[in-house]
Amino acid sequence: QLQLVESGGGLVQPGGSLTLSCVASGFSSDNSAIGWFRQAPGKERKGIACINDRGDSTYIDGSGRGRFSISRDNAKNTVILHMESLKPEDTAIYYCAADPELPFHTLCADGRATYWGQGTQVTVSS
Numbered sequence: 265q266l267q268l269v270e271s272g273g274g275l276v277q278p279g280g281s282l283t284l285s286c287v288a289s290g291f292s293s294d295n296s297a298i299g300w301f302r303q304a305p306g307k308e309r310k311g312i313a314c315i316n317d318r319g320d321s322t323y324i325d326g327s328g329r330g331r332f333s334i335s336r337d338n339a340k341n342t343v344i345l346h347m348e349s350l351k352p353e354d355t356a357i358y359y360c361a362a363d364p365e366l367p368f369h370t371l372c373a374d375g376r377a378t379y380w381g382q383g384t385q386v387t388v389s390s
Contacts, residue, residue: 266290266379268360273384276350280388284345286360286381294338297368299323300345301375302356302386309359311372313345323369327353350388357383 299314
């Protein structure tokens with residue numbers, strides 16, 4: 265069964281850090297670009313960080329540039345999103361998505377991924 269499972273969300277104070285994990289199973293995730301998307305209440309889902317299949321090229325949306333980083337460990341079928349200096353506007357449901365055909369930058373721009381996780385809530389509040 266094809267699955268992407270996110271974990272690591274929660275409540276964090278402004279200025280804090282959080283690391284999200286996405287574990288893939290049931291497909292060859294090491295042949296796929298993988299990305300993190302988020303959707304805040306009343307807003308469209310948006311790609312914030314994507315990484316290519318080899319893990320040597322990444323894209324970070326402007327909203328997270330300098331604060332977010334994405335990495336992957338193909339041996340563990342895991343993609344990590346590390347977030348620092350979190351702001352209340354980072355509050356959203358964060359989703360992991362993968363696609364074996366799309367380049368990583370297209371994945372983030374279009375959001376037309378083949379596989380999606382269920383999402384994990386991140387709340388930044390004091």
